[in-house]
Amino acid sequence: MAQGENGSIHENTGERSPAGQEAAQDTSLAPRRRKPWFLLVALVLVAAIVVLIARKPKDTQSSATAGPQIATIKAATAHLGDIGYYVDALGTVTPVATVNLYSQVNGTVTDVHYTEGQMVHRGDPLIDIDPRPYEAQLEEAEGTLQHDRSVLAQAEMDLARYEKAVTLQAIAQQTYDDQKLAVEQYRGTVRNDIGQVQAAQVQLSYCHLTSPINGRIGLRLIDRGNTVFSGASNPLVIITQLQPVTVVFDVAEDNLGQVRDQILHRKALPVDAFDRSQETKLASGKLLTLDNQIDTSTGTVRFRAQFDNNDLTLYPNQFVNARLLVKTLKNAVLVPSAAVQRNGTQAFVYVVTGNTVKIQAVTELTTEGDVSAVTGIDAGTVVPVTGFDKLQSGSTVTIQSMQAFDSGQQRLERTQDKSGSTL
Incomplete structure (x- = not known):
């Protein structure tokens, strides 16, 4: 049995049974069966890439042969x-006149006749300063004048008598000559007195400030009861003329030739003033004048246009766009x-x-x-x-x-x- 067992063992190790052979074959074929699947996937990917590369030039060629697009x-x-033919420029509204009224006498403000923003006319009363000291000075000057005129009149009467007397040789010639020169001295004194009266009248007129122009009053700068002094740096009232008003704008020197030709032919060139957005026309006027020299730093010439400004749409120092009509094509x-x-x-x-x-x-x-x-x-x-x-x-x-x-x-x-x- 031992031999039999040894023989069977020797047989099992030398030759495998049919079941053992099949298991060994399955184990060796497993990796061989997986390789075709990986190859198939790789081939599909390569084929897809080739197809895409092959179709790309065809698409480009088809789009090129499709013809240009039609634009609507x-x-x-x-x-x-x-x-x-316009010349456009940036401009600033500039009043024709702006008046700062200062006190030329010392005194207390007794009355203020204007309100802020009021439109005034030339000669309208604005401010009153206590006139009593200057009325007294005027009264004194007039009294001195009256006295000296009487002295002059007496001297002239004496001169007339001396003239007749010297003709009759009743008095010396020297007495007549002295009286003649005395009359001239009194006449000079009277003329000096007249100047003093006029100076006092001027000082008294400074107590009543009136508007020198037509325009609009600014904000109130003085109230009743304040004391003002001659030579003060602050004005009592500011008046700005608004009708008419001007616009000053700078034009490039390249356009100066055409504008100058029109001015030399005495043509009033129209000017329109627009707002900042250049969409709304504020007013229409005409070119008034231009400066006598070119600004070398900017290469421009300053122009001034005048506007009636009846509806007060233009305001001093307002920024506007000026359009100068040079000619019509x-x-x-x-x-x-x-x-x-x-x-x-x-x-x-x-x-x-x-x-x-x-x-x-x-x-x-x-x-x-x-x-x-x-x-x-x-x-x-x-x-x-x-x-x-x-x-x-x-x-x-x-x-x-x-x-x-x-x-x-x-x-x-x-x-x-x-x-x-x-x-």
Whole structure:
């Protein structure tokens, strides 16, 4: 049995049973079965990448062969019209006159006749100062004058007697000559007394302050009962003339030639004053004058325009935008300002021809609101006003609508009617 057992053991170790062989085969095939799945996934990924790479140039090629896109735009037709050639500048409202009234005498304020912000006229009473000391000085001066006039009259009577007596040789010639010179001395004394009376009258007039101009009173600076002194640094009242009023604005020296030509022909150039936003016209006036020299630090010339300011819309030191109408361009080619594009310093427009556009260089003469006068195109030319981001020379377009716009002269007349004023 031992041999039998040893033999069977020897047999088991040398040769495997059928069940043992199958288990060994399953164990060796397990990793071999997993490898085809990994290869299949890798092949699918590689195929997907190849397909994407292969389709990308096809998509690009298809988009390139699809043709340019058609741009939808709004357009306008250029036409002839009149437009003003304006010079725009920043200006400040400056009153024609501003008066600071100071006390020229010492005394107590007895009455104040004005209220803050009151419109006053020339000669209206404003402030009264106690006049009694100056009335007394005037009375004294007049008394001295009366005395000296009587002395002069007596001396002249004596001179008349001496003249007859010297003719009859009743008195010495020297007595007559002395009396003649004494009369001249009394006459000088009387003239001095007259000056003293006039000086006292002037001092007395300073006790009653009146308005020297037509204008508006500022805030109240003095009250009744205060003592004022001659030579004080603070004014008693400030008056500013508002009608008419002026606007001072600076114009570049490049525009001086055209403005000067109009002034030399004695033409009153109209000037409009607009608010800060340049949307509301405040008043209309005319150019009054210009400075006699150019400011070298800014290269500008100071202009002054005058406005009636009947409705008091312009206020001293107010900031305004001044528009000076230098001339009116007649029968100019007008287009919407939105149609004018720029490439650096060169202005151009897109011109619609059929269903395509092309670039046309133009020169912009002037702009008024949303209308521009140009040269380089003719009246009747259709120009786009929208869709510029999709346009280039040769682009195909479809006009969605035509935009109408007014000429500069029509806009000017409508603005004047709306504001109720004319140039």
